[in-house]
Amino acid sequence: MVDEGISRRRVLAGTAAAGVAAGMTVNASATASASTGVELTVNGEKHVLDVEPRVTLLDALREQIGLTGTKKGCDRGECGACTVLVDGRRIKSCLTLAVMREGAEITTIEGVRHPLQEAFIRHDAFQCGFCTPGQIMSAIGLLAEGEPGSDAQVREQMSGNLCRCGAYPNIVRAIREVSG
Amino acid sequence: MIIGKPLDRVDGPAKVTGAAKYAADQHIPGLTHAVLVTSAIARGKIIRIDTGQAARSPGVLSVITHHNGPRFAYQPPKHPWIYGQTHVPLQNDVIYHSGQIVAVVIADTLERARYAATLIQIDYAVETPEISVEANLDKAFIPERGPFNLRYEYRRGDAHGALATAPVRVSGRYRTSMQHHNPMEPTATTAVWDGDHLTLYETTQALAFTRQKTAEMLGVDQKQVRVVSPYLGGGFGAKGYVWPHTFITAAIARSLGRPVKLVLTRAQSYTMHGHRAETVQELSVGATRDGTITAFVHSAVSQTSMLNEVSWEEMDATTQLYACPNAELTRRVVRLNLGTPTPMRAPLSVGGYALESIMDELSHATGVNPLELRLRNYSTHNPENPSQPWGTGKFLRDCYELGAKLFDWPHRLPRPRSTRRDGGWIGVGMATAFHPTYVSAATVSIRMDADGKALVRSATQDIGTGTYTIVTQTVADALGVPAKSVRFELGDTNFAPSAPSIGSRTAASVGTAAHHAGSALKDKVIAIAVADHRSPLYGIPAAQVTAADGQLFHRLDPRRRETYADVLRRHGPVDSEAVWPAAPGISRSYGAVFAEVTVDDATGEVRVTRLVGAFDIGRVLNAKTARSQAIGGMIWGLGTALTEHTIVDEHLGRILTANLSGYLVPVEADVPDVDIAFVDKADPAASDIGAKGVGELASNGATAAIANAVCHATGRRVRDLPITPDKLL
Amino acid sequence: MKDFQYARATSVTEAVRLARRPGAAFVAGGTELLNLMKDSVQAPDLVVDVNPVPLAEITQHADMVRIGALARMTDVARHPLVRDGFPLVSQALMASASGQVRNMASIGGNLMQRTRCWYFRDAAMPCNTRSPGSGCPAVNGENRWHAVFGGSDSCIKVHPSDLAVALTALDARVLIDGRPPVPIRDFYVLPGATPQVETVLRHGEMITGVEIPRAAGTSRYVKVRDRASFEFALVSVAVLLHTRHGVVQDVRLAFGGVAPKPWRSVDAEDVLRGRRLTDRLLDEAAEVAVRGASARRHNGFKIELLKRTVRAALDGAR
Numbered sequence A: 001m002v003d004e005g006i007s008r009r010r011v012l013a014g015t016a017a018a019g020v021a022a023g024m025t026v027n028a029s030a031t032a033s034a035s036t037g038v039e040l041t042v043n044g045e046k047h048v049l050d051v052e053p054r055v056t057l058l059d060a061l062r063e064q065i066g067l068t069g070t071k072k073g074c075d076r077g078e079c080g081a082c083t084v085l086v087d088g089r090r091i092k093s094c095l096t097l098a099v100m101r102e103g104a105e106i107t108t109i110e111g112v113r114h115p116l117q118e119a120f121i122r123h124d125a126f127q128c129g130f131c132t133p134g135q136i137m138s139a140i141g142l143l144a145e146g147e148p149g150s151d152a153q154v155r156e157q158m159s160g161n162l163c164r165c166g167a168y169p170n171i172v173r174a175i176r177e178v179s180g
Numbered sequence B: 001m002i003i004g005k006p007l008d009r010v011d012g013p014a015k016v017t018g019a020a021k022y023a024a025d026q027h028i029p030g031l032t033h034a035v036l037v038t039s040a041i042a043r044g045k046i047i048r049i050d051t052g053q054a055a056r057s058p059g060v061l062s063v064i065t066h067h068n069g070p071r072f073a074y075q076p077p078k079h080p081w082i083y084g085q086t087h088v089p090l091q092n093d094v095i096y097h098s099g100q101i102v103a104v105v106i107a108d109t110l111e112r113a114r115y116a117a118t119l120i121q122i123d124y125a126v127e128t129p130e131i132s133v134e135a136n137l138d139k140a141f142i143p144e145r146g147p148f149n150l151r152y153e154y155r156r157g158d159a160h161g162a163l164a165t166a167p168v169r170v171s172g173r174y175r176t177s178m179q180h181h182n183p184m185e186p187t188a189t190t191a192v193w194d195g196d197h198l199t200l201y202e203t204t205q206a207l208a209f210t211r212q213k214t215a216e217m218l219g220v221d222q223k224q225v226r227v228v229s230p231y232l233g234g235g236f237g238a239k240g241y242v243w244p245h246t247f248i249t250a251a252i253a254r255s256l257g258r259p260v261k262l263v264l265t266r267a268q269s270y271t272m273h274g275h276r277a278e279t280v281q282e283l284s285v286g287a288t289r290d291g292t293i294t295a296f297v298h299s300a301v302s303q304t305s306m307l308n309e310v311s312w313e314e315m316d317a318t319t320q321l322y323a324c325p326n327a328e329l330t331r332r333v334v335r336l337n338l339g340t341p342t343p344m345r346a347p348l349s350v351g352g353y354a355l356e357s358i359m360d361e362l363s364h365a366t367g368v369n370p371l372e373l374r375l376r377n378y379s380t381h382n383p384e385n386p387s388q389p390w391g392t393g394k395f396l397r398d399c400y401e402l403g404a405k406l407f408d409w410p411h412r413l414p415r416p417r418s419t420r421r422d423g424g425w426i427g428v429g430m431a432t433a434f435h436p437t438y439v440s441a442a443t444v445s446i447r448m449d450a451d452g453k454a455l456v457r458s459a460t461q462d463i464g465t466g467t468y469t470i471v472t473q474t475v476a477d478a479l480g481v482p483a484k485s486v487r488f489e490l491g492d493t494n495f496a497p498s499a500p501s502i503g504s505r506t507a508a509s510v511g512t513a514a515h516h517a518g519s520a521l522k523d524k525v526i527a528i529a530v531a532d533h534r535s536p537l538y539g540i541p542a543a544q545v546t547a548a549d550g551q552l553f554h555r556l557d558p559r560r561r562e563t564y565a566d567v568l569r570r571h572g573p574v575d576s577e578a579v580w581p582a583a584p585g586i587s588r589s590y591g592a593v594f595a596e597v598t599v600d601d602a603t604g605e606v607r608v609t610r611l612v613g614a615f616d617i618g619r620v621l622n623a624k625t626a627r628s629q630a631i632g633g634m635i636w637g638l639g640t641a642l643t644e645h646t647i648v649d650e651h652l653g654r655i656l657t658a659n660l661s662g663y664l665v666p667v668e669a670d671v672p673d674v675d676i677a678f679v680d681k682a683d684p685a686a687s688d689i690g691a692k693g694v695g696e697l698a699s700n701g702a703t704a705a706i707a708n709a710v711c712h713a714t715g716r717r718v719r720d721l722p723i724t725p726d727k728l729l
Numbered sequence C: 001m002k003d004f005q006y007a008r009a010t011s012v013t014e015a016v017r018l019a020r021r022p023g024a025a026f027v028a029g030g031t032e033l034l035n036l037m038k039d040s041v042q043a044p045d046l047v048v049d050v051n052p053v054p055l056a057e058i059t060q061h062a063d064m065v066r067i068g069a070l071a072r073m074t075d076v077a078r079h080p081l082v083r084d085g086f087p088l089v090s091q092a093l094m095a096s097a098s099g100q101v102r103n104m105a106s107i108g109g110n111l112m113q114r115t116r117c118w119y120f121r122d123a124a125m126p127c128n129t130r131s132p133g134s135g136c137p138a139v140n141g142e143n144r145w146h147a148v149f150g151g152s153d154s155c156i157k158v159h160p161s162d163l164a165v166a167l168t169a170l171d172a173r174v175l176i177d178g179r180p181p182v183p184i185r186d187f188y189v190l191p192g193a194t195p196q197v198e199t200v201l202r203h204g205e206m207i208t209g210v211e212i213p214r215a216a217g218t219s220r221y222v223k224v225r226d227r228a229s230f231e232f233a234l235v236s237v238a239v240l241l242h243t244r245h246g247v248v249q250d251v252r253l254a255f256g257g258v259a260p261k262p263w264r265s266v267d268a269e270d271v272l273r274g275r276r277l278t279d280r281l282l283d284e285a286a287e288v289a290v291r292g293a294s295a296r297r298h299n300g301f302k303i304e305l306l307k308r309t310v311r312a313a314l315d316g317a318r
Ligand SMILES: Cc1cc2nc3c(=O)[nH]c(=O)nc-3n(C[C@H](O)[C@H](O)[C@H](O)COP(=O)(O)OP(=O)(O)OC[C@H]3O[C@@H](n4cnc5c(N)ncnc54)[C@H](O)[C@@H]3O)c2cc1C
Pocket: A076, A077, A078, B661, C025, C026, C027, C028, C029, C030, C031, C032, C033, C034, C050, C069, C095, C096, C097, C098, C101, C104, C105, C106, C107, C108, C109, C110, C111, C112, C113, C160, C161, C162, C163, C205, C206, C207, C208, C230, C231, C232, C233
């Protein structure tokens, strides 16, 4: 199935300028080597997927690759549960297409081992746990952006991740402990 | 003793690594995806529904409308209880509210189902919907009590008479908004049939409800239905009852002969499983000049749907919290073209907000410090039944004391609108928290194997409240083994049946059953040991043997000992099971909440700068998880006070904020550090382990404390929630 | 979301060639386009991914700074040329959306984001911007969020971009491939009878960047909202104030959340210019700033709120 997808796309790559059927991925700057199968690198592993262009990175991770640690809370970028790292930066995977992230290094909760995880447990920085992968990925991204210097900065910078159980103060403590 | 200790959550590692599998995370071969189409209008009829294009769209397996919808074996009654609502969609052409299910598309991928759903064309005959509570007040009526026995009317003494003659009278008209639970995990159902047996991977706070009602609707035996929910991404009431999307998905999977997964979109979650109804409340209090309350008169109107009659917004705090000889409570509803309301953490909180606001107004009117005013009207007996002392069921005085100390509550409050800092007005406020908590039958089974490890099972839920952890602790203590020797599995109807996780009952009910099951197992193993001549404990009277740290030993001669594992290696596995309670029970939890706010002088933006809560929740089972739940509850109160509001278009009847950017749940930046104290005194009347509920309790109090603080800061009393900047200009 | 073609462009020429096709749309960060597609507000046949186009640079020129259309909000906000030269822009960006969205979203996409009007975003309701002629339920409906300036009976949406407000105060110019720079004040179009026309950009035209001319003074971006963060403005005010010895040399005032486009208040600026900045003058300027505002049923508070916010912003900048 996967192979078929690639070859179908290869055939079409050269005809990018002409009208091609919906569902096709075409590389407009079609060079001879243009491969158009959707190839994602997730947690260091390559996955070749047969997905339509309309498939979001989030749905590709969850439904195609089976990495369900990344959660869908709103599918509109409004809750942060789907936060992953792309090339080390935190983003919302529901607002990007899988095909747009070819060639990037994608990191999901399944691919991290970070002191924040222990700190989240120690400070009880979650209850139901549904927003937690997104919180942790967001916090890892935040730490990479530069150490947040105060509780207030953590609060502001973590405001893209909703937590309905209300673990907010504990999340701040967990992050502050790790950020030093 | 491990109980009470701040043990880290035992489900923590699964949750911080992404390993925890929630309802929508199951991998099932041959899975198909269902997407709902919902009505664009709020009232009328479908006159034509064209599914042709959708049915021909790539990947589509089935399109279902009222023409070919599943027919069910049962009709839910007009009083919602276990069934969230009466209305069963897809049975006819009538539209009762916007966002009602009118079609379902099933396809091989989510994207294809989603797109095909947009291709269905519907013509409606539109009628003018009724949307406004205020505009329909004259049609308000008192509903029947229904099987849940909700109380709509209450009277003692002569409230109106006492109010008329009271030296001090204060009245207020309070409005609270329609609100939505918005757990972070969207509601999901995955239905998998194997022959005539159904497995449902379901987002549910009540496995047993889902099993029972799905079976009833589908006309199958309960034994044919298995419900699985090991992790739940929050519920707060939205996942408490059984709603149509669940049995519709199960029915479709049966007729399609394929597993079907349905995940509600965030927008759909606003019309598929209830909401907290808007309320309009009129509350008057009469008192002597020194603040002794003589009368409460409280009347409220809230919204119900066209087919159900119910109001979950109970207001018993008015009649049960303070000593007051005369009280009257009346609750009415109006029918609107909106969905059926459902309980939302916490049903008493909007009535409690009005009560604790009028207490603040009374404090202003009498000049009695708000804290002193509450102490002055403290009830030691149930005001509804003066022969019933609260006894060990109420340590509210301790809450006031602990909270006031933590907060440094002033004996003399500065005048309203008199304290400024950095361009903002500062104010403080306080309120009492009050909520009933329940217990109902829970079963816990334990098997201990030859390795001395206990496998504990119960068909209960951990909705984020810490069930996994506190049951582990309770069983470990009852057995006298370390927590790591106990493994608790929940969330599967294959396990022994248990109570629903609604009404703050899980910890006390399941915890107590776990305690009894653990004790019973320990007794069994001791009995085996003392009867076994190979045991160092042979011949000792059982009552003189006890256990700690995995070892059984003679109380008087602790050198005579062996491990659980030693006994079981000889004897084989031992099982126990306990059910508790025999009959449902109710008790009450209390608290005192203190808040400090800053209100921007120019813009009216309110920021909560300090929040303190002191709670009497009986015995604290886990200091860490209980604290978290208390903090979380107070943040709920903050959201109700300041940000949350479902807005509905009055003409079209559509919810305009059906997302997480228009409906504002508090974000990290809204929340200050929160200080919590617990009285931590056991209430043996509530449960054998002395525990009672915390989740709902803690979401009471903060709303009024914040609103009172805003009034103190600005000198303005806003009686209409949420307190957004426009209301303070 | 309907199935569509996806094409990646590596140059402006290629991007524009592809995007000229009927039904084509650019995607940059995707944080707006994907939402609109999911909500059936937009349904392009071809999505042209412009991310490979080298347009992410932020560069200094004689009298201005140029920001490439594909620079991300985070990177722009933190860039020394912007942070030090145009703190107003940094403030407005950092007050927008969330860390994750800012890491994804581009400057071009930001300027092209569409209104958050709840009637516009729900395809089940009428909306003249989304489907011309269907009507505007906001005019007589829930219009707490809606415009007090620049609306018409066809549409009273507000423009949601914080960045655009700051850029309007700074007299920035929008760079469009194949055209002379367009002053941002002329870039957005008021709804009138054709609310579906929102900018001067024509189908297939690509924004390549913005230019911000250097301007002296202290600045302040004040954003008032219903929650502390991750929320659009009820009202926002961008002020750039240049005083010497207490006398206003130059001032720029632009408002967000109050009009279908970032709203520049030239009248209030005129009141301030050349005068000594007293409390009385602040009051006067704030009063003039809201002149001509007109309220509907639920948004009258915005007028008072704007007045106070203008005053507070000026006060904070002085
Ligand atoms: C939850 C949430 C909260 C938000 N809060 C705020 C806020 O508080 N303040 C605020 O200002 N914004 C806010 N935003 C909006 C956000 O800033 C925009 O979504 C973002 O800036 C869009 O940029 P993008 O690159 O992702 O655009 P895209 O989604 O890629 O594109 C948006 C539009 O611009 C067009 N486009 C993109 N690039 C170009 C180009 N170079 N030339 C011509 N057309 C182009 C696209 O075709 C599309 O129509 C929020 C967004 C979300 C999801």
